[in-house]
Amino acid sequence: xxxxxxxxxxxxxxxxxxxxxxxxxxxxxxxxxxxxxxxxxxxxxxxxxxxxxxxxxxxxxxxxxxxxxxxxxxxxxxxxxxxxxxxxxxxxxxxxxxxxxxxxxxxxxxxxxxxxxxxxxxxxxxxxxxxxxxxxxxxxxxxxxxxxxxxxxxxxxxxxxxxxxxxxxxxxxxxxxxxxxxxxxxxxxxxxxxxxxxxxxxxxxxxxxxxxxxxxxxxxxxxxxxxxxxxxxxxxxxxxxxxxxxxxxxxxxxxxxxxxxxxxxxxxxxxxxxxxxxxxxxxxxxxxxxxxxxxxxxxxxxxxxxxxxxxxxxxxxxxxxxxxxxxxxxxxxxxxxxxxxxxxxxxxxxxxxxxxxxxxxxxxxxxxxxxxxxx
Numbered sequence: 001x002x003x004x005x006x007x008x009x010x011x012x013x014x015x016x017x018x019x020x021x022x023x024x025x026x027x028x029x030x031x032x033x034x035x036x037x038x039x040x041x042x043x044x045x046x047x048x049x050x051x052x053x054x055x056x057x058x059x060x061x062x063x064x065x066x067x068x069x070x071x072x073x074x075x076x077x078x079x080x081x082x083x084x085x086x087x088x089x090x091x092x093x094x095x096x097x098x099x100x101x102x103x104x105x106x107x108x109x110x111x112x113x114x115x116x117x118x119x120x121x122x123x124x125x126x127x128x129x130x131x132x133x134x135x136x137x138x139x140x141x142x143x144x145x146x147x148x149x150x151x152x153x154x155x156x157x158x159x160x161x162x163x164x165x166x167x168x169x170x171x172x173x174x175x176x177x178x179x180x181x182x183x184x185x186x187x188x189x190x191x192x193x194x195x196x197x198x199x200x201x202x203x204x205x206x207x208x209x210x211x212x213x214x215x216x217x218x219x220x221x222x223x224x225x226x227x228x229x230x231x232x233x234x235x236x237x238x239x240x241x242x243x244x245x246x247x248x249x250x251x252x253x254x255x256x257x258x259x260x261x262x263x264x265x266x267x268x269x270x271x272x273x274x275x276x277x278x279x280x281x282x283x284x285x286x287x288x289x290x291x292x293x294x295x296x297x298x299x300x301x302x303x304x305x306x307x308x309x310x311x312x313x314x315x316x317x318x319x320x321x322x323x324x325x326x327x328x329x330x331x332x333x334x335x336x337x338x339x340x341x342x343x344x345x346x347x348x349x350x351x352x353x354x355x356x357x358x359x360x361x362x363x364x365x366x367x368x369x370x371x372x373x374x375x
Contacts (some may be wrong), residue, residue, distance in 0.1 A: 011085040013051045013065040013126070020194045022047070026055050028183065035177040037146045037155045037170065041162045042184040043302040044254040045219025048158045049128055051184070056126070062089070063124040063156075064117075073134035075106055078141065079113060086121045093120045106137055110144025123153030130159035139166055148172055181302050185216030194218075198225055213319055216304065219254075220320050222246045243323055251324040255303070266293055267303075268332055270317070271325035272345035272361060274354060275307060277314045283348045339365045350374050 032038055040048045056063045064085050072078040079098040086093050095116050117123075127133075127142055143166060146155055155162075162178060163171065170176035183270040186194070187281060188211045193208075195202050202210070216219035227244040256264060269284050270276045278294055297304045298315045308314035317325065346361035347370070355374055362371035 007257045009065045009070070009090070010081055010193075011065060013056065014049055016050065016054055016057060020190070020197045021054055021058065022051055022190065024187070024190070025051055025179070025183065026058065028179065028321065029055055032177050032179075033154075036149045036151070037176040038151060039157045039159065039163050039167075039176060039178045040184075041159050041178055042176055042181045043217070044160060045217060045250065046181060046184045046302070047186075047218040050218075052126055052156050052158060053126075056124075056246070058069055061124055063126050064089070064121065065128065066130045068130055068138060070132060070134065073137065075103065075137060078137070079109075082113070082117075086117055089121050095120075106140040107144050110141050111148050114145050114148040118148060118150050118153060123150055125154075126156045126158070128158045130157050131161055139164060143167070143170075146175065184218075186211070186214070186218055186221060187216070191216075191221055194221060200225060200228060215320075217302070217318070217320070219250060220247060223250060236261035243320065247320060248324045248327065251321060252328075255321070256324070256328070263293060263297075267321075267325050268329045269315075269341055269345065271329050272342065272357070273320055273349065275314055275316045276304070276359065277312065277352075280348050280352060282360065283351070284344050345368060346370070347356065 006102075019332055029038065040052060042048050042370065052294075055061075066082060066085060072081075076098045083093075083095050086095060093116075096109075096112055098109065125145060127145075130142070133141075142155075142157060147170075149155055162180070163176065171178070188207055191214075192207050192210050193203065195207070210221060210224060223244060223246050226246070256267075259267070266281075270281065273280060277293065281294060288314060294304070294313060294315060298306050298313065303318060303321060304315040305318065306313070306315050316322075330338060332338070333341070342361045343365045346365065346367070348357045349355075349361065350358035350370075358374060359371055362368075362374070
């Protein structure tokens with residue numbers, strides 16, 4: 001009975017409760033219909049799964065939906081569930097069983113498996129939560145599915161990250177296109193549509209405040225709208241500091257805690273800076289990895305937004321992320337470590353002309369001589 005429940009969860013297209021139809025992106029996916037594989041890449045809470053679920057439902061597409069997870073590290077279980085998904089559509093389907101001798105080359109077995117799938121079942125597949133799959137095994141599986149895909153078939157891959165290097169050949173041959181964060185980012189009119197779907201009528205100014213605060217992040221918008229409905233936050237508070245605790249919980253669970261410890265500490269240190277340059281990061285004692293870290297985070301255009309490109313890279317934190325990090329920076333480490341983090345930031349801010357922000361930190365750490373010098 002437990003296996004049946006897991007299978008259904010892994011193989012079922014998510015339900016769309018009160019979802020806003022993103023017509024702009026549906027049309028984009030229609031325009032890409034000549035490309036057999038589409039990779040949807042964006043941060044958590046950017047509406048990736050909702051987009052594909054809504055698109056396939058609105059276009060009445062019979063898709064095989066497979067949610068990858070760490071349990072798929074066992075290839076036998078992975079192909080068992082895939083077989084079950086196909087047999088839900090055709091009970092008489094004949095697919096090759098996975099044998100231990102195939103462990104050495106999953107891609108070869110995968111190609112044989114998907115050739116049979118495409119002959120006997122609708123060739124429309126969705127691989128959700130790619131980032132949770134078991135590394136190389138997931139790559140072998142998805143590559144095999146893409147390489148064997150017939151002309152009338154399509155594959156959607158939903159991931160928090162861009163395609164790995166092994167997919168470069170498919171992209172070069174025009175068989176794989178990427179829909180990224182800049183495509184997924186909500187426009188102001190889409191913010192309005194989502195608010196109205198929740199029976200919230202807001203003025204143009206209020207919508208603009210919400211859009212600026214969330215930077216088009218769907219999860220942030222929805223959580224702020226929930227705060228408006230429950231009066232946990234006012235629209236005027238959206239532009240200020242009144243952020244529902246649930247947003248901080250979401251950022252902690254889905255973003256911050258999943259980063260490597262050095263990256264977490266990096267973000268805590270730069271949280272006090274309104275803008276961040278490589279030289280500022282280096283002055284904070286992050287010289288070794290500062291440039292690489294900034295470039296990697298800025299490339300996503302979610303955690304950090306690029307204000308000025310290379311060679312004088314300057315970025316700023318997402319507003320909601322920065323609020324979370326400032327709160328977390330006050331709670332992480334001993335009192336001495338917190339004060340040291342604030343003092344280091346104050347000195348960097350002062351040197352780079354952010355005198356008011358520096359003064360506020362000097363006051364908090366009681367460094368009166370340094371405060372007086374900059375006044």
